[in-house]
Amino acid sequence: MEIRAYDELYVESAQNNLGNVLDYALNTMGVDIDKFESMFIVSDVSKQFEAGNPAYVCGKNGCELAKMILDQSGISYEPMDDVMYVDKSPEYWTGWILAYYQWYSGDIFREILSVKSMKDILGMYSIYHETDIMRFVEYMNKKKEEVYPVTKLRLFRDNSNLSQAELAKLSGVSIRQIQLFEQKKRDINKTQVTTLLRLSRALSCNMEDLVE
Numbered sequence: 001m002e003i004r005a006y007d008e009l010y011v012e013s014a015q016n017n018l019g020n021v022l023d024y025a026l027n028t029m030g031v032d033i034d035k036f037e038s039m040f041i042v043s044d045v046s047k048q049f050e051a052g053n054p055a056y057v058c059g060k061n062g063c064e065l066a067k068m069i070l071d072q073s074g075i076s077y078e079p080m081d082d083v084m085y086v087d088k089s090p091e092y093w094t095g096w097i098l099a100y101y102q103w104y105s106g107d108i109f110r111e112i113l114s115v116k117s118m119k120d121i122l123g124m125y126s127i128y129h130e131t132d133i134m135r136f137v138e139y140m141n142k143k144k145e146e147v148y149p150v151t152k153l154r155l156f157r158d159n160s161n162l163s164q165a166e167l168a169k170l171s172g173v174s175i176r177q178i179q180l181f182e183q184k185k186r187d188i189n190k191t192q193v194t195t196l197l198r199l200s201r202a203l204s205c206n207m208e209d210l211v212e
Helices: 008-028 033-041 044-051 054-059 062-072 090-105 109-115 118-123 133-147 152-159 164-171 175-182 193-203
Strands: none
Touching (some): 008 033, 008 054, 033 062, 044 054, 044 062, 044 090, 090 133, 152 193, 164 193
8 A cells, every 4th residue: 555645635635736836826927837847846845745744735825835936946026916716727737737646656746847847747738637637647657667767676666565655664764765776866786785685674585686
């Protein structure tokens, strides 16, 4: 069973919030989408979403969150009323689908957006906005595997039916370190022997099995 940052009960609120963040920032405030993506991925807002902080996922509204992102980036803007429209734009859908995929995958936004940018996802609106949401999930998973080829660690983890969070808990190795190994951003061949030993014990394999 996957361990996610927050309960499925709050996913709809998270999707609505992030949808309104993008709609307000891009359409009402007129921020460039690439520029906003750069601000978003380093903001506290993205990190609090990833952690499942209820004040961000379902507490504050999307307009407040968009302003927080701009404030943290030091961007000045004209004061505007909080406006969230009933008719949802493609930009809203982009945030809406992005929030779902982040919750479902457990990946951080920076990694998701390194596979497909906000602009790329916005361009998928006409294809995916009326389909089952899992079609988008499957597409993103496939693209992620192309960008981050499957490692031996990932294969053993999948065969053990463990999420990254579950493996982190069993092994005592941080989830961030496991993510970096699986994405080949950190060389598992050069890690400490104690780290390999912890992972191999949790996965019931030999240390050598995890070496690339």
